[in-house]
Amino acid sequence: MAEREKNFKFAGIQMLVGENKEENVRNALKFIDEAAKNGANLVSLPECFNCPYATKVFEQYSETESGETVKQLSDAAKKNNIWLIGGSIPEKDPIDGKIYNTCFIFNDKGELIKKHRKVHLFDIDVPNKIKFKESETLTPGNDFTVIDIGYCKVGVGICYDIRFAELSMLYTRMGAKMLVFPGSFNLVTGPAHWELLQRGRAVDNQSYVAAVSPARNPDSAYQSWGHSTVVDPWGRILSKTDEHQSIIYADIDLNELNEVRSSIPITVQRRNDLYKLEQLK
Numbered sequence: 001m002a003e004r005e006k007n008f009k010f011a012g013i014q015m016l017v018g019e020n021k022e023e024n025v026r027n028a029l030k031f032i033d034e035a036a037k038n039g040a041n042l043v044s045l046p047e048c049f050n051c052p053y054a055t056k057v058f059e060q061y062s063e064t065e066s067g068e069t070v071k072q073l074s075d076a077a078k079k080n081n082i083w084l085i086g087g088s089i090p091e092k093d094p095i096d097g098k099i100y101n102t103c104f105i106f107n108d109k110g111e112l113i114k115k116h117r118k119v120h121l122f123d124i125d126v127p128n129k130i131k132f133k134e135s136e137t138l139t140p141g142n143d144f145t146v147i148d149i150g151y152c153k154v155g156v157g158i159c160y161d162i163r164f165a166e167l168s169m170l171y172t173r174m175g176a177k178m179l180v181f182p183g184s185f186n187l188v189t190g191p192a193h194w195e196l197l198q199r200g201r202a203v204d205n206q207s208y209v210a211a212v213s214p215a216r217n218p219d220s221a222y223q224s225w226g227h228s229t230v231v232d233p234w235g236r237i238l239s240k241t242d243e244h245q246s247i248i249y250a251d252i253d254l255n256e257l258n259e260v261r262s263s264i265p266i267t268v269q270r271r272n273d274l275y276k277l278e279q280l281k
């Protein structure tokens, strides 16, 4: 009989983000404390939680890895004894001077253990609906991010990264049992694809998937879809909210995941003689 796995609690913070960076960070810290008090072991903030989501302001709001935002997140993870996926902030690299959309990740001692720089930049043009070009001011990252939080491995991507099934499949192959995407979809692609993509990634990887958005801010030029969600490996929605500020919680049951993986064993049924996914880096 296989050994029972230890389950854990995930919290996704759907917080309101405005123009005042210090206020945004303070708001994030308050919600992190609340999530930890409610028993969360792994907490995620949303994409761009300390600045408005707009290419023209990324430089102005950017900070380096040794900046105040990273320090405060580290302190919050340590104080609350939680693993923290720090949503994302515009990060300035002090060496190449470029700006990245970066998720800083901390262990329960507050140590910065990894950073994920968004790999796929959000450059789209849906005629008469939405045009956005992150590459106007951002540079893409080139690294995969799978962390081991003790309970299981977790793959981290940022928003548009969820659209690329290959990335999630690679993470799964690297051992991830949960995929977390801080993200900020919009009122065009949100209703069409946000939930569909999460359920798709969950079913094709037999994995837990969480996507954590900022709350919708009526004063903001970019209207976030909100609707932060957690999906289980069977494709069921475990937790989901609307567009308002709130925290979503989900119990991550790794025994249930193992059962799904053993009852529908797609991992060992792949026709590797006909096709393959190749990791080039």
Ligand SMILES: O=C(O)CCC(=O)C(=O)O
Residues within 6 Å of the ligand: 047, 121, 122, 158, 159, 160, 161, 163, 183, 184, 185, 186, 189, 190, 193
């Ligand atoms: O893929 C989408 O529709 C939205 C992506 C996005 O907003 C982002 O990458 O920040």
